[in-house]
Amino acid sequence: MPFPKDSLYANPLGEVGAFKFDEAVVKVFPDMIQRSVPGYAAIISAIGLLAGRFARDDSVCFDLGCSLGAASLAMRRQIVANNCRVVAVDCSEAMVEQCRKNLADSAVAGVDVVCADIRDIPIENASVVVLNFTLQFIPLADREAFLAKLYRGLLPGGILILSEKLAFDDPRQQELQTEMHHLFKKAQGYSELEISQKRSALENVLIPEAFAVHRQRLKSVGFSSVEVWFQYFNFASMIALKC
């Protein structure tokens, strides 16, 4: 069955409110993220493959900011390690409720879904941690302490997969990549109005940073190696490795 189409920003809203992961967004989320994030499906499949490679026996794989559980499902399908739990966490009650339904329908067992702020939960005994377009919604001031906690919770040899919308230091590059992202959205069927209203809604809510900033911070909390493994315009996915 096709997912309901995202038309949340199709009509003029007068005042555009701040973007929230509420029930209205939950209903259209699979369509919204697929048509808004270039390469989303490729990133989800690769998260599954990476989890299959890095998940260890008797450890935990975390999907932080899991939304409807796409990355958790991809991981669960590829993990062959024994006694390896997948823990999916999101602070939106509407997301968590629908995520639990999706997992029940999928007949994939072994994912625990937790409704919590990822800054407040213990992260321990992790072989894999996924932040798939989640860190960008955490206040800038909290990012370093949160990543330091995440790093401490990773086992030696563990992996963080961090996908983010990127910003660029060079204004020409910033303008071009933003324009290309908007052209991508247009090609996916979004109108100029939808694109501009969503852009206003995300202002000060989704705060992108440059790759150099991500890399520097990941290194400063302890990661020994940080690389981009995927990029499509201003959307990238990074791999950070713990020795």
Ligand SMILES: C[S@@+](CC[C@H](N)C(=O)[O-])C[C@H]1O[C@@H](n2cnc3c(N)ncnc32)[C@H](O)[C@@H]1O
């Ligand atoms: C763009 S979506 C993530 C998409 C998802 N990872 C996927 O691959 O389909 C961002 C998610 O992060 C969640 N989120 C944002 N801030 C959070 C926080 N502090 N704690 C927990 N979840 C958070 C939102 O509720 C939302 O569901």
Ligand SMILES: O=C(O)C(=O)C[C@]1(C(=O)O)C=C[C@@H](O)C=C1
């Ligand atoms: O930057 C945009 O225009 C987006 O729509 C991106 C983005 C994201 O990266 O999380 C923002 C909100 C929705 O969750 C889906 C996609």
